[in-house]
Amino acid sequence: MGRPLGSPNKEKPFNDALRIALRSRPLALRRVADQLLDKAEEGNLAYIRELIDRLDGKPVQVVDRQNVPLEELSDAELYRIAFGSDFHDGAPKVLLIPPANVRSDDPS
Incomplete structure (x- = not known):
């Protein structure tokens, strides 16, 4: 937006x-x-x-979020924590959660 x-x-x-x-x-x-x-x-x-x-360009400001409860972290921040250096270009290399429209009992 x-x-x-x-x-x-x-x-x-x-x-x-x-x-x-x-x-x-x-x-x-x-x-x-x-x-x-x-x-x-x-x-x-x-x-x-x-x-x-x-x-x-000016250096990116680092925001310290060490003492933030897990519930307040965004999905992107949680992926960064989980993947460490494997988190690249804003998207994880491995998708942990299947898309919402995929069902496990779907035959296709």
């Missing part, structure tokens, strides 16, 4: 204003990127992190 039509995130006025300004000054973005790279090369950790975040 997508965002509702009236989503507040749909309009981004600063983004729009920045794009207009960049169209009128096409080399400005290049100069900003050069400055970011220069500061990162100097060893400034904040600029290095910014550069890495822009190239590789």
Whole structure:
């Protein structure tokens, strides 16, 4: 399910204003990127992190759910626990529960 039509995130006025300004000054973005790279090369950790975040994306935040009762865990979380490293791409390699429309006494 997508965002509702009236989503507040749909309009981004600063983004729009920045794009207009960049169209009128096409080399400005290049100069900003050069400055970011220069500061990162100097060893400034904040600029290095910014550069890495822009190239590789921000690291995924790990959520600690060690003390959550089993009843509150989702099926996906339970599969991850059961399969460990065999859990791949959001789906287990082996299906533990048969689909609901399959009956054991079905001859086909």
